[in-house]
Amino acid sequence: MKTHGNHHGKRALVTGGAGLIGSHLVDLLVREGWRVRILDNIEPNTHKQGKPAWINEQAEFLEGDLRDRPTITAALGAIDVVFHEAAYGGYMPEIAKYVHVNSFGTAQLLEVIREENLPIKKVIVASSQAVYSEGAGSCPEHGLVFPAVRPVQQLRTGDWTVHCPICGVATATVPTPENAPVGGETVYGLTKVDQEKLVLLWGKQSGIPAVALRYSCTYGPRQSIFNPYTGVIAIFCTRLLNDLPPVLYEDGEQTRDFSFVEDIARANLLAAESDQLDGLPVNVGSGQGVPIREVAEQISEALGIRLPPEATGEFRPGEMRHLTSGTDRIRAAGYEPRVSLAEGIGRYLEWIRGQADVKEYFSEAAEILRSKGIVHRVVKEAVGKSE
Ligand SMILES: NC(=O)c1ccc[n+]([C@@H]2O[C@H](COP(=O)([O-])OP(=O)(O)OC[C@H]3O[C@@H](n4cnc5c(N)ncnc54)[C@H](O)[C@@H]3O)[C@@H](O)[C@H]2O)c1
Numbered sequence: 001m002k003t004h005g006n007h008h009g010k011r012a013l014v015t016g017g018a019g020l021i022g023s024h025l026v027d028l029l030v031r032e033g034w035r036v037r038i039l040d041n042i043e044p045n046t047h048k049q050g051k052p053a054w055i056n057e058q059a060e061f062l063e064g065d066l067r068d069r070p071t072i073t074a075a076l077g078a079i080d081v082v083f084h085e086a087a088y089g090g091y092m093p094e095i096a097k098y099v100h101v102n103s104f105g106t107a108q109l110l111e112v113i114r115e116e117n118l119p120i121k122k123v124i125v126a127s128s129q130a131v132y133s134e135g136a137g138s139c140p141e142h143g144l145v146f147p148a149v150r151p152v153q154q155l156r157t158g159d160w161t162v163h164c165p166i167c168g169v170a171t172a173t174v175p176t177p178e179n180a181p182v183g184g185e186t187v188y189g190l191t192k193v194d195q196e197k198l199v200l201l202w203g204k205q206s207g208i209p210a211v212a213l214r215y216s217c218t219y220g221p222r223q224s225i226f227n228p229y230t231g232v233i234a235i236f237c238t239r240l241l242n243d244l245p246p247v248l249y250e251d252g253e254q255t256r257d258f259s260f261v262e263d264i265a266r267a268n269l270l271a272a273e274s275d276q277l278d279g280l281p282v283n284v285g286s287g288q289g290v291p292i293r294e295v296a297e298q299i300s301e302a303l304g305i306r307l308p309p310e311a312t313g314e315f316r317p318g319e320m321r322h323l324t325s326g327t328d329r330i331r332a333a334g335y336e337p338r339v340s341l342a343e344g345i346g347r348y349l350e351w352i353r354g355q356a357d358v359k360e361y362f363s364e365a366a367e368i369l370r371s372k373g374i375v376h377r378v379v380k381e382a383v384g385k386s387e
């Protein structure tokens, strides 16, 4: 019953407010009594059937591209807090488009606020765990270490180990704190680093509070079932529903930290309301690493479709082996994720069952990624085959 809490009247711009995270954030803000404006261009890769029906009717909806200066200028008028969620995501084959939407789009948004002297009170940008090079490790000799991205030459031999950067022994995975070095080992990751550095630097210069939230793998209802390049949970679900086994990169033992989308929305609200996170990059995750193979098994179990996942010996250069978010910083500000992976998968499946015609787009996409060198194959396996 918090509908008309003390934030009644606060005005938010949610860029990307038609997407997975943005739309749940819009719903939460509206429930909390905010006045909300959405800017979204209904990116066709994500929204194959056009403007989705879930866009909150109590929000003002501007359809347009944030890269267009007059559009973003209009969107920023009479706003208190900007939640910048719009981005080009995943492992798409483009290069320039990432830089244009994510890096340029963010730079221009900040520039417009400064040039127009807009009375914005806070900017919160959606960053990602993809800014890290590799998850933190523990070395028996050197304790907490920050390993580098694994070399492609190593991965080609089917060796997935993460080594201590000092002595070279295999490390055990541990939660990654925010002070781990940021790399940007994929084009997407690189532009996420750009976005958060631009926003945090601008915050320091302008004196306007700024926060970069580094989300872990986020999933839940409304996650695009059309975009085959993002969201392992969505991809596994659509594969299984089409009687195809989930495909595991590497050996499937790599781990990720999963967040249910409503928890990520709550983290945004917290960052807006608290000043404890101002000026900082902040991990948002469950703090727990789950092997990808286990995720596949949980989904097929929940669906009752018994198709064991297949590891094809393929890998994606630049991809981390392990990433668990170190969540001390956001927990200290009062964050606690509420939805477990099992419950979240259940809620996603419930939603997906209501979607007509769940097609499988992954196979075709995987072929494109192979041809562009984004997905590679273990060489010894290739040698064992006929070519
Ligand atoms: N989903 C995840 O696992 C995850 C993890 C870490 C970070 N993030 C980040 O969170 C944010 C939201 O991700 P999501 O999962 O909700 O993605 P999404 O694709 O569901 O939503 C993004 C929205 O942005 C819109 N958009 C894209 N380009 C635009 C442009 N040029 N102008 C206006 N609108 C545009 C799209 O139409 C879409 O509705 C992104 O910044 C993403 O990088 C997501």
Ligand SMILES: [Zn+2]
Binding pocket: 139, 140, 141, 142, 164, 165, 166, 167, 168, 169
């Ligand atoms: Zn060591």
